[in-house]
Amino acid sequence: MVQNQPITIIIGTNRSTSLSEKVGIYYGEQLAKKKYPIHYLNLNHLPHDFAFSALYDQQNKNTLFNQQTDCITKGIRFIFIIPEYNGSFPGVLKTFLDGLPFPQSFQNKKAALVGISKGSQGATLALSHFTDILHYVGMHVLPQKVRLPNLKKNDITTITHHETYPGLIDTQIEHFLSF
Amino acid sequence: MVQNQPITIIIGTNRSTSLSEKVGIYYGEQLAKKKYPIHYLNLNHLPHDFAFSALYDQQNKNTLFNQQTDCITKGIRFIFIIPEYNGSFPGVLKTFLDGLPFPQSFQNKKAALVGISKGSQGATLALSHFTDILHYVGMHVLPQKVRLPNLKKNDITTITHHETYPGLIDTQIEHFLSF
Amino acid sequence: MVQNQPITIIIGTNRSTSLSEKVGIYYGEQLAKKKYPIHYLNLNHLPHDFAFSALYDQQNKNTLFNQQTDCITKGIRFIFIIPEYNGSFPGVLKTFLDGLPFPQSFQNKKAALVGISKGSQGATLALSHFTDILHYVGMHVLPQKVRLPNLKKNDITTITHHETYPGLIDTQIEHFLSF
Amino acid sequence: MVQNQPITIIIGTNRSTSLSEKVGIYYGEQLAKKKYPIHYLNLNHLPHDFAFSALYDQQNKNTLFNQQTDCITKGIRFIFIIPEYNGSFPGVLKTFLDGLPFPQSFQNKKAALVGISKGSQGATLALSHFTDILHYVGMHVLPQKVRLPNLKKNDITTITHHETYPGLIDTQIEHFLSF
Numbered sequence: 001m002v003q004n005q006p007i008t009i010i011i012g013t014n015r016s017t018s019l020s021e022k023v024g025i026y027y028g029e030q031l032a033k034k035k036y037p038i039h040y041l042n043l044n045h046l047p048h049d050f051a052f053s054a055l056y057d058q059q060n061k062n063t064l065f066n067q068q069t070d071c072i073t074k075g076i077r078f079i080f081i082i083p084e085y086n087g088s089f090p091g092v093l094k095t096f097l098d099g100l101p102f103p104q105s106f107q108n109k110k111a112a113l114v115g116i117s118k119g120s121q122g123a124t125l126a127l128s129h130f131t132d133i134l135h136y137v138g139m140h141v142l143p144q145k146v147r148l149p150n151l152k153k154n155d156i157t158t159i160t161h162h163e164t165y166p167g168l169i170d171t172q173i174e175h176f177l178s179f
Numbered sequence: 180m181v182q183n184q185p186i187t188i189i190i191g192t193n194r195s196t197s198l199s200e201k202v203g204i205y206y207g208e209q210l211a212k213k214k215y216p217i218h219y220l221n222l223n224h225l226p227h228d229f230a231f232s233a234l235y236d237q238q239n240k241n242t243l244f245n246q247q248t249d250c251i252t253k254g255i256r257f258i259f260i261i262p263e264y265n266g267s268f269p270g271v272l273k274t275f276l277d278g279l280p281f282p283q284s285f286q287n288k289k290a291a292l293v294g295i296s297k298g299s300q301g302a303t304l305a306l307s308h309f310t311d312i313l314h315y316v317g318m319h320v321l322p323q324k325v326r327l328p329n330l331k332k333n334d335i336t337t338i339t340h341h342e343t344y345p346g347l348i349d350t351q352i353e354h355f356l357s358f
Numbered sequence: 359m360v361q362n363q364p365i366t367i368i369i370g371t372n373r374s375t376s377l378s379e380k381v382g383i384y385y386g387e388q389l390a391k392k393k394y395p396i397h398y399l400n401l402n403h404l405p406h407d408f409a410f411s412a413l414y415d416q417q418n419k420n421t422l423f424n425q426q427t428d429c430i431t432k433g434i435r436f437i438f439i440i441p442e443y444n445g446s447f448p449g450v451l452k453t454f455l456d457g458l459p460f461p462q463s464f465q466n467k468k469a470a471l472v473g474i475s476k477g478s479q480g481a482t483l484a485l486s487h488f489t490d491i492l493h494y495v496g497m498h499v500l501p502q503k504v505r506l507p508n509l510k511k512n513d514i515t516t517i518t519h520h521e522t523y524p525g526l527i528d529t530q531i532e533h534f535l536s537f
Numbered sequence: 538m539v540q541n542q543p544i545t546i547i548i549g550t551n552r553s554t555s556l557s558e559k560v561g562i563y564y565g566e567q568l569a570k571k572k573y574p575i576h577y578l579n580l581n582h583l584p585h586d587f588a589f590s591a592l593y594d595q596q597n598k599n600t601l602f603n604q605q606t607d608c609i610t611k612g613i614r615f616i617f618i619i620p621e622y623n624g625s626f627p628g629v630l631k632t633f634l635d636g637l638p639f640p641q642s643f644q645n646k647k648a649a650l651v652g653i654s655k656g657s658q659g660a661t662l663a664l665s666h667f668t669d670i671l672h673y674v675g676m677h678v679l680p681q682k683v684r685l686p687n688l689k690k691n692d693i694t695t696i697t698h699h700e701t702y703p704g705l706i707d708t709q710i711e712h713f714l715s716f
Binding site: 014015016048049050051052053055056085086087088089090091092093094095096097098102125129132133135136137 | 229232314315
Binding site: 307310311313314315317318319320322323324 | 486489490492493494496497498499501502503
């Protein structure tokens with residue numbers, strides 16, 4: 001049996017009980033079927049003051065932040081679930097990245113991006129902006145990005161029962177596993 | 180005497196004693212010479228847990244956050260000082276924006292953008308990303324953006340003594356005042 | 359009676375009988391109702407070799423190109439109809455811009471952007487990229503951009519009979535006329 | 538002896554005797570030292586009316602265009618030399634891409650990006666925009682992008698004699714060869 005490399009799914013918002021979390025779990029379930037070990041990092045679990053207590057002079061000194069982000073240091077493959085906030089990614093997702101050691105956190109590692117939105121844009125600009133950032137920190141970004149627009153708040157069935165979304169997700173996962 | 184409209188200068192990072200703050204003060208001094216009333220909003224003064232205590236269900240309920248951001252609701256013209264972090268704007272700047280009521284906070288108001296960096300990029304991508312966001316929230320963005328690359332940490336003289344930077348800043352301010 | 363300023367509508371592709379042209383005409387009809395003089399510039403009317411005969415050392419020397427683009431020099435307000443090609447704007451639209459004298463062609467003038475696509479993106483990235491370019495050449499870009507995704511090839515009724523698109527267009531035009 | 542895969546270097550402008558061409562040749566020389574077969578595609582060699590004679594209904598019907606672009610169909614690895622024109626890539630580079638069959642031209646192939654400029658930006662936005670496009674067509678983009686700002690027109694020595702540029706280029710090539 002081939003030992004599959006674990007995959008970390010990052011829930012890109014600190015909103016509690018978010019649709020992003022449900023989307024992340026859906027991705028995890030698909031990967032579990034393929035026998036991949038999954039790890040979740042939900043930004044909701046970060047220390048509430050981490051923007052002040054884990055950045056700049058405090059980088060690497062916040063024990064709780066370090067515990068939560070230990071999976072970044074150790075991981076190789078990441079799936080980012082990114083909801084659209086104000087036409088881009090959540091600020092807290094970038095703040096989290098601003099708190100991570102550079103360049104070892106993401107350099108030469110691999111990312112797949114998933115954008116979700118209630119509106120019609122499907123986080124298109126969020127994924128473009130975040131690609132710029134991940135390229136800056138030296139990360140490989142899967143070209144096949146999934147955009148899921150027109151979702152209903154907190155309702156995962158608008159994805160799982162959608163005519164095309166499960167197929168898009170499955171295709172992306174296949175690309176990611178051979179990336 | 181014409182009553183000049185006040186201008187709010189937003190220091191786009193929560194880093195303490197940042198070069199961004201010094202750049203903001205430099206802009207304020209230039210505007211003061213032209214008799215414009217100035218207001219400063221330094222993200223360093225936001226409640227340390229505002230990403231959790233002032234967003235989503237807590238939006239508009241954090242008294243300290245509301246006090247600090249009252250100048251947004253009341254202001255019309257804004258200058259954003261944006262340091263380059265990880266190839267884009269600081270996450271905390273977007274988180275701050277994610278906590279503001281939409282669309283009344285910035286819609287139909289006016290922004291000038293200033294990018295600073297130690298590296299050679301001058302926050303070019305940061306300004307592009309942030310323009311996308313400000314356009315999304317309905318704000319007018321001055322096309323003349325100032326990029327100040329190759330700065331030394333905390334040393335404002337690498338700007339004030341620079342051959343071309345003070346002229347660039349002055350030209351931008353002139354454009355902004357007639358914007 | 360107030361004399362309304364003429365508005366130039368730029369059909370951002372050289373494809374013949376394009377949906378972009380029909381969208382441009384639709385915008386022109388709405389503006390005509392409001393008594394605005396309209397001028398059209400269809401990139402399909404440019405000399406077929408203009409990428410070689412009107413750029414670089416040949417800039418400003420191609421009489422046919424100059425005749426077609428005379429409306430740029432003289433105009434103040436522009437509406438760009440931008441179809442999505444390969445995830446961004448048509449190359450020919452940028453080539454056209456590369457042939458225009460800088461900075462006098464667009465500096466301090468005003469633009470509204472309209473993105474159209476058969477796919478679900480609605481030219482979102484095209485409009486973001488083109489905004490970067492227009493800002494670079496010193497042009498004011500209306501924050502209210504119209505994105506029209508999921509259109510049928512050459513069928514203007516997928517816009518005119520759409521539940522929300524005519525209202526979006528009307529709102530944008532109102533913003534543009536007071537811009 | 539291992540047979541190295543050939544690499545196609547695309548000169549991303551149709552300007553004659555461009556600095557981009559010299560930069561492309563410089564890359565080719567470095568790769569030749571490492572025993573990689575090189576192919577050049579200079580957009581200056583495309584038919585002058587290709588924007589009209591090789592796109593849309595004419596796609597794949599222009600024999601001269603097809604001859605020049607045959608290396609795209611057959612190639613796997615590409616280096617794009619991208620000069621900054623009006624704050625982004627040359628329009629002709631995108632027009633060229635708009636003439637290529639989709640998705641087989643670039644899907645699942647690999648690209649390295651090199652941005653050059655006389656100004657201080659180093660084609661930063663050009664590379665970001667072009668990454669969006671290449672990701673849209675399904676291409677893998679090397680995160681390590683080389684930006685070469687502040688060049689003198691047609692003077693390759695401002696690169697080859699530069700303190701840091703040859704090292705940057707060498708590092709990028711090393712990353713690309715193991716990409």
